Amino acid sequence: GDSVTQMEGPVTLSEEAFLTINCTYTATGYPSLFWYVQYPGEGLQLLLKATKADDKGSNKGFEATYRKETTSFHLEKGSVQVSDSAVYFCARGQGAQKLVFGQGTRLTINP
Amino acid sequence: DARVTQTPRHKVTEMGQEVTMRCQPILGHNTVFWYRQTMMQGLELLAYFRNRAPLDDSGMPKDRFSAEMPDATLATLKIQPSEPRDSAVYFCASGLLGAETQYFGPGTRLLVL
Numbered sequence: 642g643d644s645v646t647q648m649e650g651p652v653t654l655s656e657e658a659f660l661t662i663n664c665t666y667t668a669t670g671y672p673s674l675f676w677y678v679q680y681p682g683e684g685l686q687l688l689l690k691a692t693k694a695d696d697k698g699s700n701k702g703f704e705a706t707y708r709k710e711t712t713s714f715h716l717e718k719g720s721v722q723v724s725d726s727a728v729y730f731c732a733r734g735q736g737a738q739k740l741v742f743g744q745g746t747r748l749t750i751n752p
Numbered sequence: 753d754a755r756v757t758q759t760p761r762h763k764v765t766e767m768g769q770e771v772t773m774r775c776q777p778i779l780g781h782n783t784v785f786w787y788r789q790t791m792m793q794g795l796e797l798l799a800y801f802r803n804r805a806p807l808d809d810s811g812m813p814k815d816r817f818s819a820e821m822p823d824a825t826l827a828t829l830k831i832q833p834s835e836p837r838d839s840a841v842y843f844c845a846s847g848l849l850g851a852e853t854q855y856f857g858p859g860t861r862l863l864v865l
Contacts, residue, residue, distance in 0.1 A: 675853070683858055684859050685843070685856040686856065687853055690853065738783050738800075738802075738849075738850075739797065739808075742794065744794045
């Protein structure tokens with residue numbers, strides 16, 4: 642069935658480091674792809690999305706490119722801040738407006 | 753700034769008690785989703801509604817869980833009787849018909865003793 646696999650966490654980086662969180666999805670159809678972020682004690686918030694192959698989603702310095710050939714949607718940021726510490730979820734559309742989420746990757750940024 | 757609201761934010765109860773969680777979707781949104789988040793299972797879809805009609809509740813334990821939308825501004829998730837294994841954070845999310853983006857509420861953190 643439809644699934645999303647994310648890089649296992651936790652991930653710990655120093656401030657201003659480069660970030661990559663890997664995400665791959667099962668290649669049934671041409672789903673929309675999403676990254677959501679969950680800050681401590683809060684619900685998930687949409688960070689960025691891409692709806693077709695080669696689209697790049699971007700927001701708050703984060704980017705992810707829809708790669709159909711590798712079924713991937715890796716999240717990147719050039720210089721992370723302490724305020725980026727959160728749990729990041731990759732998701733794919735499943736049809737009928739449902740989403741399938743990855744297991745989440747906890748990111749901690751140290752000053 | 754339109755948001756999904758959920759009440760209560762925290763609930764501590766004893767095993768066997770009924771628990772009711774409420775969600776107010778963003779005005780104009782016509783799809784509503786209920787999720788459960790635990791450390792072990794991650795984020796699980798329990799049920800979802802479109803135009804107040806339940807479309808899929810296959811993720812929900814049928815014997816003790818029920819979900820309803822009495823009107824377009826209120827969705828409820830009930831657990832009766834509650835069990836310690838129901839302890840989790842329950843999220844409601846809403847969306848617009850035809851759009852895949854879901855907007856999440858802050859969650860209800862449930863602890864069943």
